[in-house]
Amino acid sequence: MVRLKNRYVLCVVRGGDLALRALSPSAVHKTLSHTLQAQHGVYGQARCLIGMTVFYVNMKTGVVIVRVRKDSLSLLSSALPFVSNVGYPPNRVPCHLQTLHVGGSIRSCQKFLIEYHRKTLQSQLAACVTNEERQRVRAAITSTCFSIGPDKDVDADLDLGSD
Amino acid sequence: MSTDEKTTASYEKITYRNAKKHFYLRVRLELQDTRVLNAVEMHCLVTKALKELHGDTGAALLCDLIHFDSPSRTGILRVCCSGLVRVWSALTMLSTFRGQPCAVRILQVSPFLLSLSGDSRSWTPPEPTASECQN
Numbered sequence: 029m030v031r032l033k034n035r036y037v038l039c040v041v042r043g044g045d046l047a048l049r050a051l052s053p054s055a056v057h058k059t060l061s062h063t064l065q066a067q068h069g070v071y072g073q074a075r076c077l078i079g080m081t082v083f084y085v086n087m088k089t090g091v092v093i094v095r096v097r098k099d100s101l102s103l104l105s106s107a108l109p110f111v112s113n114v115g116y117p118p119n120r121v122p123c124h125l126q127t128l129h130v131g132g133s134i135r136s137c138q139k140f141l142i143e144y145h146r147k148t149l150q151s152q153l154a155a156c157v158t159n160e161e162r163q164r165v166r167a168a169i170t171s172t173c174f175s176i177g178p179d180k181d182v183d184a185d186l187d188l189g190s191d
Numbered sequence: 192m193s194t195d196e197k198t199t200a201s202y203e204k205i206t207y208r209n210a211k212k213h214f215y216l217r218v219r220l221e222l223q224d225t226r227v228l229n230a231v232e233m234h235c236l237v238t239k240a241l242k243e244l245h246g247d248t249g250a251a252l253l254c255d256l257i258h259f260d261s262p263s264r265t266g267i268l269r270v271c272c273s274g275l276v277r278v279w280s281a282l283t284m285l286s287t288f289r290g291q292p293c294a295v296r297i298l299q300v301s302p303f304l305l306s307l308s309g310d311s312r313s314w315t316p317p318e319p320t321a322s323e324c325q326n
Contacts, residue, residue, distance in 0.1 A: 069246035071280070106248075 033098040036083065036137045037130050039108065041090035043123025048090050050115035053082040056092055059114045060104070067107040076100040076107075083134070088168045089145075092125070093137055101130065211302035214275045215257075217310075218282060220264040221294045230259040233266055237278070240285040240295075245277050254278055265298070267307060275300075 041047050060080070065073040076096060084093035096104050108127055113120040129140040149165075156162040220233065234256045242250040252274035259266035270278045282295040299307050 065246065067246045067248060069242065069244045069249055071244050072246055072248075 032079070033132070034079070034095050035098050035101045035130055035132060036134055037094045037096065037101070037104060037108070038128045038137045038140060039092045039094070039125045040128055041092060041114065041123050042126055043090075043114070043121060047114055047121045047123035048087050050119055050121045051085050051087050051090065051092070053085050055115050056082045056085060056094075058116070059111055060094065060107070063107045063111050064103065067110055068103050072103050072107075076103040080104070088171075091141065093134070105130070212272055213269050214272060214300060214302050215304050215307055216268040216270065216275075216278070216282075216297060217299040217307050218266055218268060219296045219298055220266075220288075221296060222264070222288060223291055223293075227261050228259075228264055229261060230256055230266070233259050233264075236285070236288055237268065237282065240281040241278065244281040244284050249274075249277050249281060252277060267304075269304075272302075 041051060057080075060082075061073060061077060064076050068076070078100070079095070079097040080100070081095045082092065083095045084091070086092075094104065105127065108125050111123070111125045113122050115121050128144060129137060131137040131140065152165050153162055156165055220228065220236070222228075237254060237256065238250055241252060241254065245252075253271040254274065255269045257267050257269050268278065279297060279300070282297060285295050286292060299310060301307060
């Protein structure tokens with residue numbers, strides 16, 4: 029019995045609103061494919077593209093989850109810092125990818141993402157000027173947290189009421 | 192001491208794995224046209240083959256052309272031990288040179304440069320003299 033093991037790479041796209049607007053699963057996949065070919069050639073690209081899927085893209089927060097085979101993880105993780113733009117040729121937007129977490133399951137990535145947003149929420153809220161922006165950030169973070177238990181209140185945990 | 196112990200003590204085989212830092216490849220470039228190639232063009236060809244198959248990481252491998260014979264288009268490459276498979280595969284997969292079909296034949300591979308000085312496949316024994324034929 030052979031079991032194919034996967035790894036889930038959780039990254040964040042840094043590059044402003046323009047880069048976030050250009051995000052889509054196909055655009056991220058094409059960008060990664062180009063970068064892999066430049067860094068590891070035709071062989072490395074073909075080896076890494078087997079089983080590689082852009083699993084999740086969030087246009088609001090820039091979070092991207094990519095699934096790769098376990099033996100191709102080193103190829104992808106070494107090529108990720110060389111991503112310089114995203115999108116299709118007429119609308120390419122300069123950006124870079126920051127790898128946050130590499131997990132063995134989607135569940136571990138989601139758990140990490142919830143903790144990551146909890147940690148960064150205070151700094152994001154502090155950067156907001158108006159109350160409307162604060163509400164938007166709060167709604168975006170809440171929508172990104174995939175499944176919070178029914179008995180758990182995000183606002184209470186994050187102490188948002190006092191802001 | 193028994194006889195078996197004496198024989199085992201007198202003979203010992205030592206194997207060093209990956210003890211050498213470099214490998215040497217004797218390669219021959221096959222082209223259709225008869226133009227003369229120099230060492231720089233050959234080195235560019237090897238680098239281009241590496242970049243095409245293995246990208247920038249492949250092109251950054253330590254690969255030196257330490258000898259090149261222009262008339263026979265045969266050269267000796269020195270590659271680091273970890274990059275031997277990548278250089279070998281890139282040269283094998285190379286198919287074009289300036290728009291023309293080409294091929295690279297790997298003639299010999301050895302961790303010792305001295306091993307490339309002789310090749311039993313290309314060795315032609317000397318013709319026996321008349322006195323030797325009579326004997």
